[in-house]
Amino acid sequence: DGGITQSPKYLFRKEGQNVTLSCEQNLNHDAMYWYRQDPGQGLRLIYYSQIVNDFQKGDIAEGYSVSREKKESFPLTVTSAQKNPTAFYLCASSIAPRRLRNQPQHFGDGTRLSIL
Amino acid sequence: QKEVEQNSGPLSVPEGAIASLNCTYSDRGSQSFFWYRQYSGKSPELIMSIYSNGDKEDGRFTAQLNKASQYVSLLIRDSQPSDSATYLCAVIWSNFGNEKLTFGTGTRLTIIP
Numbered sequence: 001d002g003g004i005t006q007s008p009k010y011l012f013r014k015e016g017q018n019v020t021l022s023c024e025q026n027l028n029h030d031a032m033y034w035y036r037q038d039p040g041q042g043l044r045l046i047y048y049s050q051i052v053n054d055f056q057k058g059d060i061a062e063g064y065s066v067s068r069e070k071k072e073s074f075p076l077t078v079t080s081a082q083k084n085p086t087a088f089y090l091c092a093s094s095i096a097p098r099r100l101r102n103q104p105q106h107f108g109d110g111t112r113l114s115i116l
Numbered sequence: 117q118k119e120v121e122q123n124s125g126p127l128s129v130p131e132g133a134i135a136s137l138n139c140t141y142s143d144r145g146s147q148s149f150f151w152y153r154q155y156s157g158k159s160p161e162l163i164m165s166i167y168s169n170g171d172k173e174d175g176r177f178t179a180q181l182n183k184a185s186q187y188v189s190l191l192i193r194d195s196q197p198s199d200s201a202t203y204l205c206a207v208i209w210s211n212f213g214n215e216k217l218t219f220g221t222g223t224r225l226t227i228i229p
Contacts, residue, residue: 042219104150
């Protein structure tokens with residue numbers, strides 16, 4: 001079945017450690033996105049990519065990094081510079097990035113990150 | 117900063133009644149509007165999209181858009197306990213050719229049996 005796969009479902013980070021969250025899609029979507037959701041809050045955009053080897057910062061990119069070496073994959077690294085990483089991380093994808101009009105985003109099941 | 121505003125709730129509605137969820141947005145040029153449903157601990161699920169003024173119906177759900185007043189609403193008829201969730205409003209706005217989806221903080225809906 002086509003969809004977006006995020007792994008792991010739960011992740012724990014130690015002090016000073018970098019961790020990487022995986023996001024893979026087999027929907028042949030050009031655009032991919034990473035969001036962070038804190039309890040009782042909406043989704044905030046971290047990074048997005050409209051095409052392979054290109055990505056842009058969202059509203060809260062500090063302390064995060066991404067890569068887009070393949071169309072299907074958009075991993076997110078939470079670096080030690082992100083001092084408050086505990087949150088629910090959601091990956092999404094959509095088609096026609098330059099005509100986002102009328103194109104909704106579809107989400108993976110999310111990764112819940114906590115600090116040890 | 118483009119904004120999408122929702123009443124955070126909680127909104128409690130008796131089973132079988134109509135639940136009405138509202139959303140306002142700041143960018144007058146926005147063209148595409150979406151409603152997502154999110155169950156606790158789960159990812160958002162798209163339930164409605166609307167692009168033109170007026171109403172759009174899909175089963176028990178009706179989305180209403182009024183671009184002049186900059187609001188979009190979601191009506192859920194014959195509310196069921198399974199409709200209890202947080203509903204997120206999302207709006208696409210353009211910035212020099214880059215289009216971005218902005219989410220509201222969500223309205224928590226509880227259907228009372």
